[in-house]
Structure formats: C-alpha cells, structure tokens
Amino acid sequence: MGRVTIGDVARRARVSPAAVSAAFNDPAQLSKTTVSRILATALRLGYAPNPHARALLSRRVGVLGVLFPQAVSTVFANPFFSAFLEGVGEITDERAVGLLTVSPAHGSLARAIAAAPVDGFVIVGLDEAHDEVAPLRRRGVPFVIVDGDSEVASSVNVDDEAGAYQAARFLLGQGHGDVLVLGFHMPPADLHQPRGVAGRRLAGYRRAFAEANVPLAEDSVVRTPVSLNGGDEALEKVLSRGRRPSALLAVSDIMALGAMRAARRNGLRVPEDLAVIGFDDIPLATASHPTLSTVHQPIREKGRVATRLLLRELDDSGPREQIVLPTELVLRETTSTGKAPLRREKGGSYRGRRTLTRAAAG
Amino acid sequence: MGRVTIGDVARRARVSPAAVSAAFNDPAQLSKTTVSRILATALRLGYAPNPHARALLSRRVGVLGVLFPQAVSTVFANPFFSAFLEGVGEITDERAVGLLTVSPAHGSLARAIAAAPVDGFVIVGLDEAHDEVAPLRRRGVPFVIVDGDSEVASSVNVDDEAGAYQAARFLLGQGHGDVLVLGFHMPPADLHQPRGVAGRRLAGYRRAFAEANVPLAEDSVVRTPVSLNGGDEALEKVLSRGRRPSALLAVSDIMALGAMRAARRNGLRVPEDLAVIGFDDIPLATASHPTLSTVHQPIREKGRVATRLLLRELDDSGPREQIVLPTELVLRETTSTGKAPLRREKGGSYRGRRTLTRAAAG
C-alpha cells in the first residue's frame, strides 16, 4: 500500500536507482536484458514514477492552466466557455498535455494561481495589468491573455466593438424604437467605465445608437449574469414592469436564449413581437427555434490560437503576438422580417498580427 | 528572470530557508518583525514557492483530476459533461482545489494518468476493471467511479435502466408503432454486449418493447456520437432513406436536440409528426422549443456527490460507498398530445447507499 519508489524497484532488480530511471527514460543506454528485468520488477511491484519529483527536476509537468474570472460552476454553465475549451482541448489533446481549470472560488485566486502545477496559463477575461496576474509573472510562468488587454504578453481577442455595432445598427435600421440591451453583470465599481469585452460591446452598441440618433436610456441597459436564467430573469423583470421592447440586444447568446424562453412564457412571439440578436454564435444558436441571429466570433479558433501561442512560447520561447480575430453579424430567424432571405454581413476586421519582440516581462 | 528560490530570499533577508518557509506557512512561530522583513524581501525579489517541491514533500497538490473516456474537445461539446463539471466545480471551488481534465487524446491515456499531478481522480464512464484504471491503482491514487461499475471503489450512478424503461413505455403506450432509437456510438467490439450506461439504457428500452410485445428491429437502433451534429445526422440519414418514424428515443438530450433540428429542416413537426424523448435533462431541455421531454437525472448532484466522496476519502480515508441516484421521466412539449397537462412520472428508485467497509484496494 505504501507507495513504491524507484529505490524499491532498484533493490529488487539488484540495480541502482539510476538504472531504473534509465530503463524508463532512455532504455538505449542499458542492455536489453537489464531493461526488461527492471521493467518486469517495476510492473510486479506496481511502480509508477512520482510526477511531482519528476516535475521538480524537469521543470515541466505537462499541464496547461486555464484561468477564468468566474467560479468554475458558472463557467461551465456558459456554452461559450465550453466551446472555447473545446478549442483549447483540441490542441492539448494533440500534444498530450492536461488541462487545469482554475478560478477565483472560495479561496483567493492569487493563492490558487501561485500553487497551480502548470507550465503555462491561458487567462480568460482578465487584463494583463490585473492584480491577479501578478503572481504568475512573479513565478515566471508564461501566459496568454484571451479577451483582455495586454501590452507585452501574447493575447487573442475578437473585434467586439465592430460586431456589436453591426448588430445594433441592423436593429435600428429596421426601425426598432424600443431596444432593450442585456449587458454583462459586473461589480459596481466598473459600471461607469466598463473595461474589456463588456466595455467594447457596449461601446459598439452605443456608437450605432448615436449614429442613428436614437437615445439609449440608462434603464434600457440591464446587467445580468451570463446564463440561461440570467437572460430569462432579466427580461421577465422588464416585462413585469409593463415595458414591451420590440427588440433585444444581448451581449451573449446564452442570455439571449434565456430571454427567448421568458418571452415565450409571456406570450411574446419571436421575432414578430420581439426581435433578438445575441453575441458569440454558440453551436446552439442554430439549434434553437427560431434560430438565433447573432454576432459570430470564432470561439473554438480562439481557443486553438491561444493554446498554440502558449505552447509555442513554452517550446521555443517564441515571439509574443497580439491577435484580433474578426466578428461577423449572422442573421437568422430571430430577426427575420417576412420571407426575406437570410443575410450575412461582414463585421469586424482581421487586423492582422502585430508581432512584438521579446520584452522584459516575467 | 531566473526563478528565485527560497534560498535567495533567505540570504537577502539574512535568515535561514526554514525561516522563510515558516513565514509563509506558519507565521505564528516567528517574531512579527522577522516575518514582515521576510515577506518584504520575498515580495521585492518576486518569490513564489515552487508548487512541485511543495507537493513532493506534502503529498498534496490541491488538484482533482477528472478522467473522461473521450477527447476533451468532444467532452465539452456535450452539455451533460458541462453540467456534471458544474457540480464538480461547486465543490472544488468551495475547497479551493483545481480541476484537471484528462482524456485519452493523442497520446496514451495510461501515460497521461500516470503523469497527472493530482490528489485523486473522478473517473467518468469507465468501469473500475478497465485497463486504463490500473495505473491509478498502481500509483495508489484514490478515485471515484461515475457512470461505471465498481466493486471496491466508491461509485456514483443513476438508475439508467428504469429511466429508459419509463420513457419507452410511455411512447409505446401512446400507440407509436415505429420508434427510432438513437444510441451511443461505440467500438464494434462492444456492440453486441454494450456495457455500462449504454447497455443499461438500451436494456431499459428493450424491456419496455418486450413488455409491449413490439419488436425492436436492429435497424431501428442507430448509433451516433453524443453531439448536436450526431443526432442531426443520424435522423437525417434515416429520413433520407424514406423511413418516417413517429417517435424517437435518444439516449442523450443533445442528440435529441440535434435530431429535432433535422426534423424541422425536413418539415416534420414535433411532436405532431415526431414525438421525442431524450435522456439527461440538461438545462437546455427547457429552453428548446418545443421543450424537450426527457428522463431527468440529477447531473450536477452527481458531480457534487462524486467529488465529496473523493474529497472525503482523501481527508479521512473514509469508507467507500456505491451510490445510485434516481431518474425520473419528465414530460414536456415534445411528447404533448393535444392539450393534456404535462406529467411527471417517478422513475428509477433511490436504492439507498450500500456502505462497504474498507477493502484491500490499492
């Protein structure tokens, strides 16, 4: 029952620990017979190398961390993150490395980060400058930022502003007067100056409203958690106050889907009574009924790109890059007016890659 | 840039490495002034303890592994797993431990398992006797089996057979003659004797068919991947062959949702032309339109229970348990006939807990 160590195997096989190590890692340098004898005893004794000891020495664990700004349980409730993790998983699977999800949770994020046995981090939704990121830098653990600002670290973002702008402009162009906006729930401190993704999407909406000369009243922007229930309850509350918006912009598809459930429950038909445009284009957007119009962003691709960037940095200490992926308005049934054919409209630009030379980070 | 170690801090602070260690882990045993001096130098130098060294000594990393039988990218494509991970995450967050997902992937599962820096494993969809589980036992890493058979390890399952039976019986009771079954895609070897969840759900369906004296033809059971597209393509193919089933039983909600998409595309109305019952009761089942009738299983609860069981085993070396959670047929709109009120039917039983005494397991 007590864990069997390399020493135990060595003793039983009448060789040195070094020989056992070699038998596992570089069999060529041992004679065939010793190797097989060692392997046999190892098997018989049920020996498995201790990953921690190995990692301590090799400075490699074969694990990539993914850092979320929210509790793990909330993260998995949002298909956006699932899709993102699919992308990450494609690469980690291919490279046979594990995937460690870390989140703020009960204890402090800082502690969790500091203690995480990983070779590198993909950080989602946090700016490089964020306090939580400091311990990583301290530990000298390489990281890539996703959906957040960065100057020196590599990062992957999408053109949120342009996508949001397209969505709002389309709705306004249809003549909708009362548009309800479902935004990200956020700490009060950030409310008047939302940063990152939340800020960019809202800014896109606002630009369209401004251009169309339609005022966007403060009570038309409802902050709500990124979940089915979040969207559902947000619309429910608005409807219960007697307001009847004719269109809805949601910063996330899952919110939009939740809102549609509330709409249906309240006897509103989509899109006739309520036009809806989401954001993300999660796989379910095409499986809902009616199918969801939304701002497409390449979610899986985002995960793949970020992971490759990180892995490359780990392997080659390659250069840092800031990447911005395009967004695109996809019109489906929740905005269809009569029998008009569905349209696709090119959204954000692919700004190309700015490659930075290695900076004095970390 | 070179990582700073405890020794560096000790030297600069003019104390011993042990003092530095104490300053971090048990400040009480040091004088206040020394502690703050040490902490200050640590901060200045950018010191962070090395998790591997720490784990090597303490035999604790603060990470729980979750082992899936499929590639990570497939796993995250199935909301069932997301919901399960939500449950797991609730507990790991609470206890401030990380969550490492490991999957077969490119490299061998065995290697991945052996090398994973975790304190314990939640194993999903693999029997205790499975070959892949051996290395764990060898390493002496505690684990809990979910959705799989086990004799000595703790396990969490639901009453698949009973749930499936209820679903099939209901459909058959409605007089459906041509029922299509969407089953789990599986390796050819297992086809004629499916094990575990796949076997139990199919067995439940079969029992209902047998009782109703309706033959279940082999070509009425279509094996398909557990995903939106899997279900979509499966039904598409059947329809394209000219067959028009009046009802569909899917072993997974996500398949059912995919099939509904295919049905809609082919002009079939649900439930009028095609009644549908899924399995799992993922959150989306209530957000789809029409809402999905399904066999409810407490997915998040399953994740929570399994994780608590594992944690308890790690902490107390507590006793092993085999737990079976109940299932329940939930009738929603995809089986509604006319205006009949929705029904709930109690399904599987909560068999209670068999508590095993500690067995001689690795």
Next chain:
DNA sequence: CTGTTAGCGCTTTCAT
C-alpha cells in the same frame, strides 16, 4: 524564537 540537518523521489553527471 531561530538556525541546522536531513530528506521527499527522481534524474543526471561522472566514474567505474
């Protein structure tokens, strides 16, 4: 209260 000593389990020179 603080410092010294001795490993945790493994790999890696460097001899043999």
Next chain:
DNA sequence: ATGAAAGCGCTAACAG
C-alpha cells in the same frame, strides 16, 4: 553497460 553521488526547492524535526 552500470553505479555513486549530488541536488532540484521545499519543509519537518530537532537543536540552539
């Protein structure tokens, strides 16, 4: 082709 010895970074005993 094989073994001995040193040490990765940290902490747990013990002494001082």
